[in-house]
Amino acid sequence: MFKKILIANRGEIACRVIKTARKMGIQTVAIYSDADKNALHVKMADEAVHIGPSPANQSYIVIDKVMQAVRQTRAEAVHPGYGFLSENKLFAEALAKEGVAFIGPPSGAIESMGDKITSKKIAQEADVSIVPGNMGLIKDADEAVKISGEIGYPVMIKASAGGGGKGMRIAWNDDEAREGFQSSKNEAANSFGDDRIFIEKFVTQPRHIEIQVLADAHGNCIYLGERECSIQRRNQKVIEEAPSPFLDEATRKAMGEQSCALAQAVGYTSAGTVEFIVDGDRNFYFLEMNTRLQVEHPVTELITGIDLVEQMIRVANGEKLSISQDDVKLNGWAMESRLYAEDPYRNFLPSIGRLTRYRPPAEITDATHVVRNDTGVFEGGEISMYYDPMIAKLCTWGPDRAQAIDHMRNALDAFELEGIGHNLPFLSAVMDHPKFTSGNITTAFIEEEFPEGFQGVTLPQDDLRKLSAAAAAMYRVAEIRRTRVSGRMDNHERKVGDDWVVLIDGYEWPVTIAADPKGATVSFDDGTTHRVVSDWTPGDSLAVLQIDDTPMIVKVGKVSGGFRLRFRGADLAVKLYTPRQAELARLMPEKVAPDTSKLLLCPMPGLIVNVAVQAGDEVQDGQALCTVEAMKMENILRAERTAKVTKINANAGDNLAVDDVIMEFE
Missing domain, CATH: 3.30.470.20 (ATP-grasp fold, B domain)
Structure with a gap:
């Protein structure tokens, strides 16, 4: 077994690999950029090597710099994680030349399956169902519009070397095809150093379901069930689960067997994932093969009990799989x-x-x-x-x-x-x-x-009542503590009252609190009562509560005259008044928010890539105004109504902070 491996990645996946390596008694080497000098993966590894400036294209994806770190530390193997160099055949080849094991598939399989266009052609030859589309590379936006029209909208514009939702756009018309082509091309160049683009039909009402495969260099390949990855935003997965609530055993078996057949056709070894689009009738279409560990691999580990990182390391060490297809049992359900x-x-x-x-x-x-x-x-x-x-x-x-x-x-x-x-x-x-x-x-x-877009959560009234009861009980405890800390609590000092008015999410509820050593019973004026039991103390940011028979975990923040409570996606400002305070509060005017309707504000810290309009231009609803790049993603900011541009405050190349004014309107 390897004595030392280098992790050619960062963040959570580097930490994840380190955990398994540690369990196996293998020493680890981290690499890091300027931005990551204090990162967790650097602290966790046995050794760490600095490889350059913060931008990934000057550090993490520069093969020569990573290879220098490998030589310097005498690492015997490299785990690439996902993203960065994980599907770069040149990196795998460079390691092979140095006699260093690549904890991943052979470079030939990376080349065949890592490229979306080539992989679709191979899948087609292997009688795997594929989505209709144009497998040729698209040279410019005009050709993208032409091909999109021939395929029929909607279409998916994809970077050939893409992954993680980057370099992907859905277009429903010619304008979106033109814009999507350029944005996909730019993102692909920035993220992968490869701006090749292709186009395929976008399947409506699709489910994104993928099969995890595991293969060794001795001809063995098994599949470890499927993952449902349909909850996506901008083609980037947000929630994954295993197994899928949609598949039946027959479809699972067919998808798994096709996935293994495809992997074996290209001599695949290590862990890999075959992605499919599945329609409402359980017809499935091959999308691509990810020749690496997937971000969502933990849900597969949780339902199979198999450590995928460990299996990858063992395969790279030349070992046979110790697991057969009959050994794979799906147990329970996992969410990520x-x-x-x-x-x-x-x-x-x-x-x-x-x-x-x-x-x-x-x-x-x-x-x-x-x-x-x-x-x-x-x-x-x-x-x-x-x-x-x-x-x-x-x-x-x-x-x-x-x-x-x-x-x-x-x-x-x-x-x-x-x-x-x-x-x-x-x-x-x-x-x-x-x-x-x-x-x-x-x-x-x-x-x-x-x-x-997401506007927050409106909780059912029953939940709001329970939160109101909890807030009242907690506020009473906080007020008692406040009076005691002040040193004013004596026979002549007023006691904290039992009658309060709770203002929450537009409701105003008078309540009465009957406290005892084990908790408090909170009564509403309509006769409803809730029993609140908790060991919360003032200053705690988390309240673990039992309200009636319902356990609740609520995040608690202190605000003047109440709390900020966060529960199940709702973010609530809760005010608590004495009856007299509530009476006076009703007389107070509401604060009016400033009018920003005539300003385009930068929605996040980022780089202005381009400004598409000039001062004096008349813009229409939905028209592109500028593009802001942040975290390797391009974001097109559009007009929300017809207006005239009166002033441009930012230019291409400017770095802006949140709410900086980009342009102004008449």
């Missing part, structure tokens, strides 16, 4: 939620900054319950603009789908994250969405269910 540094209230635009608080839920493994958090960050660390915005992969397992979802709800409620915009509220909203819980989902789920 990708926690991104993206602000859902700003249309999921990237957010960067310092993690002032990062407290994931406790990891648990027992016979009925698993909580796992794969991460590459820590409290006090920085989220950089240079890399993918993923912070962590929160995974849960349960005996069935309903229990796996319920465990995920509780884990998301308990996940504390402050300092940046993030998608925790959105993930919670999905877990409670009836369409998701029913399993009736497609890749259009987010677009269809949140057409105006």
Whole structure:
């Protein structure tokens, strides 16, 4: 077995590989850029080597620099993780020349399957069903429009070397095909150093289901079930689960056998994933093969009990698979939620900054319950603009789908994250969405269910009442503590009252609190009561509560006259008044927000790639105004109405902060 391996990656996947290597008694080497000098993967590894400036194209994807680190540390093998150089045949070949093992497939398989155009041709020759499209490379936007029209809209514009949702656009008309071609080309060049583009038919009502395969160099190949990856935004997966709630055993077997046949046709070894689009009749179409470990591999590990990273290392060491197809049993259900540094209230635009608080839920493994958090960050660390915005992969397992979802709800409620915009509220909203819980989902789920973007969650009145009862009980405890700390509590000091008025999400509820040593009973003026039991103390940022028979985990923040409570995707400002204070509060005027309707504000920290209009131009609703690049993704900002541009405040090449004014309108 290898004594030392180098991980040619960063973030959570580097940390993930280090954990398995440590378990196997293998020493590890981390590489890092300027931005990552204090990163978690650097701290976890036995050795670390600096490889260059922060941009990935000057550090992590420069083969010569990675090879220099391999030579310097005398690593015997390299695990590439995913992204970066993981599907780069030149990197695999460079390692082979040095006599260093590549913990992945042969370079020939990477070349054949890693390129989307070539892989589709091979799949077609192997009688694997493929999506209709144009397999030739597209030279310019005019040709993209022409081919899109011939295939028939909608179409998917894809980077041949793409992955992770980058370099991909859906076009429904000629204008979108033209714009999508250029953005896909730019993103592909920046992310992969390869700007080749092709176009295929976009299958409507699709489900994205993929098969995990594992092959050795001795002719053995098995499949480890499937993963449902249909909850996507901009073709980037957000929530994955295993198995799929849609497949039956016959379809699973057919997809698995085709996946293994395809892998063996190209001499594939190591872990790999064959991706399919599946329609409502369970017809499946080959999309591509990812010749690497997938981001969502933990859900497969949780339902099979197989450590995929360990298997990859053993295969690279020349060992035979110790598992046969008959040994693969799918046990229970697993969910993965990708926690991104993206602000859902700003249309999921990237957010960067310092993690002032990062407290994931406790990891648990027992016979009925698993909580796992794969991460590459820590409290006090920085989220950089240079890399993918993923912070962590929160995974849960349960005996069935309903229990796996319920465990995920509780884990998301308990996940504390402050300092940046993030998608925790959105993930919670999905877990409670009836369409998701029913399993009736497609890749259009987010677009269809949140057409105006994510505006937060409106909780049912019953949940609001329970939160009101909890807030009242907690506020009473906080007020008692405040009076005691002030030193004013004596026989002449007023006692904290039992009558309060709770203002929450537009409701105003008078309540009466009857406290006892074990908890409090909160009564509403309509006769409803809720029993609140908790060991919460003032200052705690997390409240673990039992309200009646319902356990609840609520994030608590202090605001003047109440709390900021976050629960199941809702973010609530809760005010608590005495009856007299409530009477006076009703007389106070509401604060009016400033009018920014005549300004185009930069929605996230980023680089202005281009400005598409000039001062004096008349713009129409939906017209592209400028493009902002952040975290390797291009974001086109569009006009929301017809208007005249009066002033341009930013130019291509400018780096802007959140809410910087890009342009002004009449």
